[in-house]
Amino acid sequence: MYRSEVTVDLAALRRNARTLARALDAAELWAVVKANGYGHGAAHVAGAALGSGATALCVATVPEALELRREFPGVRIIVMGPAGNREIGHARDAGLELVVSGSEIPPGIPVHLKLDTGMGRWGLAELPVPPVEVVGLMSHLASADCDAAFTEHQVERFRAATDAHSHLTRHIANSAGALRYPSARFDAARCGIALYGLSPFGTDPAEDGLQPVLHWQSHLAQVKQLQPGESTGYGRRYVAERPTWIGIVPVGYADGFRRALTGTEIRVAGEPRRVVGTISMDAFAVELDRELPVGTPVVLLGHGVLAEAHARVAGTITYELVCGIASGPTRARRTVVDG
Ligand SMILES: *Cc1c(COP(=O)(O)O)cnc(C)c1O
Numbered sequence: 001m002y003r004s005e006v007t008v009d010l011a012a013l014r015r016n017a018r019t020l021a022r023a024l025d026a027a028e029l030w031a032v033v034k035a036n037g038y039g040h041g042a043a044h045v046a047g048a049a050l051g052s053g054a055t056a057l058c059v060a061t062v063p064e065a066l067e068l069r070r071e072f073p074g075v076r077i078i079v080m081g082p083a084g085n086r087e088i089g090h091a092r093d094a095g096l097e098l099v100v101s102g103s104e105i106p107p108g109i110p111v112h113l114k115l116d117t118g119m120g121r122w123g124l125a126e127l128p129v130p131p132v133e134v135v136g137l138m139s140h141l142a143s144a145d146c147d148a149a150f151t152e153h154q155v156e157r158f159r160a161a162t163d164a165h166s167h168l169t170r171h172i173a174n175s176a177g178a179l180r181y182p183s184a185r186f187d188a189a190r191c192g193i194a195l196y197g198l199s200p201f202g203t204d205p206a207e208d209g210l211q212p213v214l215h216w217q218s219h220l221a222q223v224k225q226l227q228p229g230e231s232t233g234y235g236r237r238y239v240a241e242r243p244t245w246i247g248i249v250p251v252g253y254a255d256g257f258r259r260a261l262t263g264t265e266i267r268v269a270g271e272p273r274r275v276v277g278t279i280s281m282d283a284f285a286v287e288l289d290r291e292l293p294v295g296t297p298v299v300l301l302g303h304g305v306l307a308e309a310h311a312r313v314a315g316t317i318t319y320e321l322v323c324g325i326a327s328g329p330t331r332a333r334r335t336v337v338d339g
């Protein structure tokens with residue numbers, strides 16, 4: 001029996017893609033599938049997004065793009081991060097598009113020039129007159145999830161710097177920008193997190209018409225009653241005050257169930273229950289209100305358990321939680337469902 005099971009719901013992903021495409025109006029939806037599709041499986045996600053309104057794929061590295069190229073021969077694939085010299089050759093051969101943040105523009109490959117309008121990371125301070133290789137002009141929003149004034153400032157800087165080249169494809173919006181800032185739409189938006197049904201604002205994704213794509217389930221592998229004064233887990237961080245039933249779930253931080261998730265709520269037999277004690281590498285404990293049989297289903301994520309709630313408890317963002325879920329023969333089994 002697998003210790004846990006991840007289900008990726010492509011039908012939900014298609015609905016999210018259509019929701020975003022509608023919100024974007026005339027601008028194109030580009031699906032960001034870096035980091036293995038935010039842990040969801042890049043190829044599956046890419047295929048579903050392309051079939052539901054997305055017109056291009058965005059990744060961070062050339063190797064990620066080359067892998068996708070095998071499955072999607074005719075599709076635009078844009079590499080958003082920097083590429084080394086050898087990689088540029090591979091990218092050219094594979095018909096990829098590159099993002100350039102420096103003064104050297106590689107010949108013979110379509111590029112997007114990146115302007116730094118306030119992210120303070122990759123990007124040029126000033127745009128040169130674009131040479132022929134340039135097909136797009138872009139920038140990246142630093143705080144579209146939380147700071148409207150700074151976002152509008154970035155959008156206006158981008159508009160002012162690129163208005164003279166409006167025949168090129170202009171793009172600055174991420175998911176938060178696409179959902180909340182019509183002024184940021186330009187010709188395309190690079191959407192990641194919202195495609196996966198997770199809120200870029202850390203709120204309930206349903207508020208933006210989004211549905212979580214990833215569900216993560218396990219089961220109670222052991223059930224026991226702690227007597228008053230008895231504890232569970234390393235450091236004895238949870239000590240029972242009265243006779244207390246607990247269940248042990250065979251998932252831990254090595255699976256991506258972060259150690260900082262103590263106190264978060266999961267569902268056991270459909271009911272919300274609190275994670276208690278220190279999360280170990282391969283197991284954690286959940287407080288029960290009664291004795292339950294071994295094998296009782298446990299929902300760690302999805303089906304009403306929001307990644308946004310876990311992220312708040314762990315002091316992180318949903319992006320990091322979903323990217324960190326491990327799979328493979330010794331970890332979660334992965335199933336892709338469609339419909
Ligand atoms: C990851 C990334 C995105 C997507 O951001 P989301 O918040 O996931 O929509 C867009 N643009 C760039 C440059 C990125 O690195």
